[in-house]
Amino acid sequence: MAVRIGVVTFPGSLDDRDAQRAVRLAGGEPVALWHGDHDLQGVDAIVLPGGFSYGDYLRCGAIAAHAPIMSEVIDAANAGMPVLGICNGFQILVEAQLLPGGLIRNDHGDFICRDQRLRVENASTAWTSAFEEGDEIVIPLKNGEGGYIATDETLDRLEGEGLVAFRYLDVNPNGSLRDIAGLTNERGNVVGLMPHPEHATEPGFGPDMPDAMRSGVDGLKFFQSAIDAVLARV
Amino acid sequence: MPTIVVEVMPKPELLDPAGKATAGAIAKQGSTTFSSVRIGKRFELTVDGEVTDAVLAEAQRLAEEFLSNQVIEDVVKVEVA
Numbered sequence: 001m002a003v004r005i006g007v008v009t010f011p012g013s014l015d016d017r018d019a020q021r022a023v024r025l026a027g028g029e030p031v032a033l034w035h036g037d038h039d040l041q042g043v044d045a046i047v048l049p050g051g052f053s054y055g056d057y058l059r060c061g062a063i064a065a066h067a068p069i070m071s072e073v074i075d076a077a078n079a080g081m082p083v084l085g086i087c088n089g090f091q092i093l094v095e096a097q098l099l100p101g102g103l104i105r106n107d108h109g110d111f112i113c114r115d116q117r118l119r120v121e122n123a124s125t126a127w128t129s130a131f132e133e134g135d136e137i138v139i140p141l142k143n144g145e146g147g148y149i150a151t152d153e154t155l156d157r158l159e160g161e162g163l164v165a166f167r168y169l170d171v172n173p174n175g176s177l178r179d180i181a182g183l184t185n186e187r188g189n190v191v192g193l194m195p196h197p198e199h200a201t202e203p204g205f206g207p208d209m210p211d212a213m214r215s216g217v218d219g220l221k222f223f224q225s226a227i228d229a230v231l232a233r234v
Numbered sequence: 235m236p237t238i239v240v241e242v243m244p245k246p247e248l249l250d251p252a253g254k255a256t257a258g259a260i261a262k263q264g265s266t267t268f269s270s271v272r273i274g275k276r277f278e279l280t281v282d283g284e285v286t287d288a289v290l291a292e293a294q295r296l297a298e299e300f301l302s303n304q305v306i307e308d309v310v311k312v313e314v315a
Binding site: 058062066094095100101104107108147149150151175 | 244248249251252254255300301303305306
């Protein structure tokens with residue numbers, strides 16, 4: 001039976017369909033979840049997709065973090081279910097305090113869209129186990145408010161405990177402290193990142209790679225990792 | 235009806251790119267009077283009825299837990315307008 005991965009749609013989500021497609025391409029069964037429900041429909045893992053939930057009103061992700069379904073998502077995350085937050089989903093995880101720190105407007109003030117090289121810093125999470133630590137991957141990035149910040153104390157703890165999951169390579173696209181692109185929690189089931197792995201899952205539609213245009217599929221391993229994590233628990 | 239004003243500012247030690255861009259635009263207009271700009275938020279909470287200590291305390295709690303993100307922002311004012 002296929003592993004069922006839920007993708008929550010909030011008002012203003014943009015990449016929910018792309019995330020569903022990525023789940024399918026990785027061999028899972030995508031399940032559409034609705035922000036206004038209190039029902040996870042028995043899914044095995046959850047993706048909070050990118051976009052501009054609630055128009056980014058108040059702060060990016062702040063209102064979505066209090067959406068009805070988030071009480072179930074937070075409970076599931078605390079119980080160990082794999083939860084991935086992509087871009088706006090990362091902002092929602094931070095606002096829901098499932099991951100520490102905050103995301104602010106890019107230091108250069110502009111929205112940025114580029115194929116971004118990343119280094120996988122932690123390959124033992126539910127969403128990164130298909131990678132090797134130190135793998136260098138290319139994942140599209142598109143954000144206006146992706147600057148990761150936290151106190152020095154928090155940053156030192158994140159580094160010390162190996163909770164930095166991904167780091168930007170070549171350029172720091174948004175002023176994120178210590179080049180942090182993504183984080184995991186202590187348990188490794190919750191992962192959030194600004195780049196969009198769901199946009200690097202199908203040849204012809206992914207980022208440009210050295211050998212061929214739009215051939216990048218490094219994002220597939222995120223979803224394959226989660227499927228492996230669920231199957232390993234059964 | 236009474237109104238409680240909540241003001242939230244980005245933490246002073248953090249970069250405020252919107253404020254910086256605005257300061258740059260002011261400088262381009264030829265003004266040299268102001269050296270920097272920081273942009274915050276003002277919320278006006280309308281109260282049905284009297285502003286009691288409990289109402290103010292609830293506004294303070296909301297200001298700290300929801301209207302601001304204490305990682306990146308400070309609540310600088312919670313008071314009856």
